[in-house]
Amino acid sequence: MFKLKNLLLPTLTGLLLWLAWPPLPFAPLLFFAFVPLLILNDQLKHTPKAGARIFRNSFFGFFIWNTLSLYWIYNAGQELGVAGAIGIVSVPLLLGSLLMSLPFVMFHRVRRNFGETIGLFALICCWIGYEYLHQEWQLAFPWMTLGNGLAEYHQLVQWYEYTGAFGGTLWILLANIIVYSIYKKYKLLKTEQKSLTGLSWLSIRLALHLAIPLGLSLWMYNHYQEEGNPSNVVVVQPNVDPFSEKFNGLPPEMQLERLIRLSDSLGQPNTEFFIWPETAIIPLVREDNLPYDQSVELIQRFLSKYKNGNVLTGAVTVKWYNDKKTSTARYNKESSRYYDVYNAGLLIENLPKVQVYHKSKLVPGVESYPYSSVLGFLGNIVIDLGGTSGGYGKDNANPVLYTQSGIGIAPAVCYESIFGSFMADHVLRDAQLLAIITNDGWWKNTSGYKQHLQYAKLRAIETRRSIARSANTGISAFINQRGDIIKQTSWWTQTAIKADLNLNTKLTFYSKYGDIIAVLGSIFAFGFIMLSFLWRFISKGRPKFNTQ
Template sequence: MTRLKNLLLPTLTGILLWLAWPPLKFTPLLFFAFVPLLIYADKVKHDKKAGGKIFRNSFYAFFIWNTLSLYWIYNAGQELGVAGAIGIVSVPLLLGSLLMSLAFWVYYRTRKNFGENIGIFALICSWLGYEYLHQEWQLAFPWMTLGNGLAEWHQLVQWYEYTGVFGGSLWILLANVLLYHIYRKASLLKAEGASLKGLIGLGIRFVLHISIPIVFSLWIYTNYKEAGNPSNVVVVQPNVNPFSEKFDGLPPEMQLERLIKLSDSLGQPNTEFFIWPETAIIPLVHEDELPYDGSVETIQRFLSKYKNGNILTGAVTVKWYNDKKTGTARYSKQSSKYYDVYNAGLLIENSPKVQVYHKSKLVPGVESYPYSSLLGFLGNIVIDLGGTSGGYGKDNQNPVLYTQSGIGIAPAICYESIFGAFMADHVRKDAQLICVITNDGWWKNTPGYKQHLIYAKLRAIETRRSVARSANTGISCFINQRGDIIKQTEWWKPAVIKADLNLNTTVTFYSRHGDFIAVLASIFAAGFIILSLLWRFIGKAKK
């Protein structure tokens, strides 16, 4: 194969994956997007330095996919200048592509040493292992987990209540492997006159592999009934421009007045929740003085007319210490004390009590210093998406916030809503409703905010919890327990919507058992990587 031909099949995989990814509407392409890359790996398996070729060209394919799907991250980093923005966007693009390519390298090494079937098994386990790693480590960015790509067709993945998104990843990978085997069998049939029986058998297996989960999902979707336990919820979208108004142009008092006015326009005597977006309250709120904070007092006066009313709002809070109590605490020369700044959620009710939730899934390189003891230089490029410079503190001491009437809500601040197991943990701790508060305006009018929106549908299915989503500039919405968006706002317009959302106390299989598929695959993947390295070392020693 010439150098140009070497790139054609990997390029095709990258383009197909991009076309299949939300918000584009070609989701079925996911079920054969990997086939060109698998064909390429088969064609070069006997070439000199085949492992290097497969790794490099896999990286090329996945870099195309990641770049075309995630280019919008660049907008969030523009305040750092062109160089800084490129630096921010390159982390998920390069690192994600690298980890994806590693799965194909493991596939090549395992196939070479143990045969085709073991190689395919190693590929599937390694890919799921990469996805799990990219969800759990400090550089986590699980945005491109394959199972997320099915969010547009949520009616077909109702079984996520058992498997989570990793079940979707497994479904997609197995479909690609079956089609790859059909291609190989058809090639042999044409070249060697092999039996047609095996090809027909593979075709039947592929049809069953696709159709059985779909039929099962549609059956669940059609028959699922929500328990009748409604709570009246109002979601507010203030539409404050994050670039020109949020922290500089529009006074905090005017922003708070806008939030209250919009809330009051749809509030009714039985309204239990008003949901406001991420960092809705500015400036910094001191956690040690919450009952006396001016914004909190204004909100409590507003709530006096709503007997059972609660406001969940985003805020940037600060907490002071006499000594360095946390790894993220900073030192203030002015006060000779340490402090943490948090991207937080406040649950404010008709009483002096204010509950605080700290965002703990922080965006690497944006809100946190990943592995700061080893990668301290990242502190120089951390950008500000919440109104303060430097990394945020993180803890999750209050994963569920409770109203006076005992309703448990699971807050998810922005990026946290893409972590299935994280939200499932909230549900295990008695959350009856999921509330997503976010500010997607940083990404401007790009696929980013649309992807973020539809991923929330998968959290509803996994946990069978209704979702109320408040986004500063949109899209805000309500999602029922089947993953249907039942009401939504427009992008970049002030808006307020309300709905009666059913609360749920039933814990799904996935909420109870988490990412068992990915954990098991990761164990196998680690074994295959070790074996691949050992066999390579043994081979070199023999030579």
């Protein structure tokens, strides 16, 4: 059972993490937000069933954090009824809170057998391992990766070009451990009247731990120079209400006319890209008939006045097969054929060929059916919760699209932009410019679309690529290679913006080598998990480690 006095400390951790999370401007709280939970774990370590108590209290604290930071997800499911909304919300809130609690249980188990120092090392590794798992498996939702929490202060994490967001996670966890150690040392001094030397050293260590990365980042920020290779880009925000207009109320031809009109209002002879948002083209587009699609023909007619112009637009496409070529292909009884539906991006230019990009990082339960080969019997439940049976296709044969002038542009469709290594892999394939196409209006006027925008700044730093961000409803923006938002739109506004964005061909360390920190942390985490299960057999008859 929960005890009220035990809930105070995890509640404090949950509230501190929420206050530190974008778009709130209190990110420095991240550096000690975990300390109350660590103190509680220390208090419970010798109580009966300590592991279960630590898990319950940790879960409670993290559930507070997730609920206050991700409440906006509920809005996306309102059209599906109460069951659909609850289904969409439950995965990130419940599953995320559960996964976040497990590293603290592992910390308790390792500390009990090997001492606090090794236990704290296990906590770091297991937390990083959880974040990496939540980025790579089919239930992926890396929205709450700790390193993302520093996005509001992108000037202070310029070294993400080497470490990615996992470097921020490591920095935050180490700071919390040092603050926790200071607390324990201070408590010991009060009871035993010992020397202040240890406390002073820990304080100096904390100051250096914070100051050195901050100083390095500010130096990098102020000395970073972009390559002088500009490309003129127009970003369109059509502001079509996804609930009442996008798919039912406003005719597709009127939506397309609005996109062309807004593009033409800012287009100039040297404009190379017109960026339109996710699912901008309605209705379904057949990939085997792209050059003759009516929407494509209208766009190419618009582009005829722009010699080097390209339209990168979101669309929902369909591809037909004679047999089941992919795991996501569905069967159509009327034609006796299989087909895949894709949340896609199209690069349209003054050529017959239209290049296609397929979104492959799909939202679990909404755009994809996780582990469908194993959990196929749950198909009807997934439909009831607002998901899709079979879901979207997700093969990504063309992660980078190339213009006739040789510019490589890498699209990220909505949710994909929160995956750092995924975007870095696109850059490794010669992308010189990143484009985020999204429809953040599903979340209404909440912190969701603001968080999404802030995370994009980190992708710019990790890859040192300029970003053009087109949101149907949300905030459209241009972001330079330092992560600065150089121009943005207002919420719920029909408009277009333009800028000259510098292209870049140089690869950052992170683009080349990816999530090294996450991989190493996960390896150590796996070792600790295996050791914790085997230790009960190895250590029979041995006394447990004294954790006082």
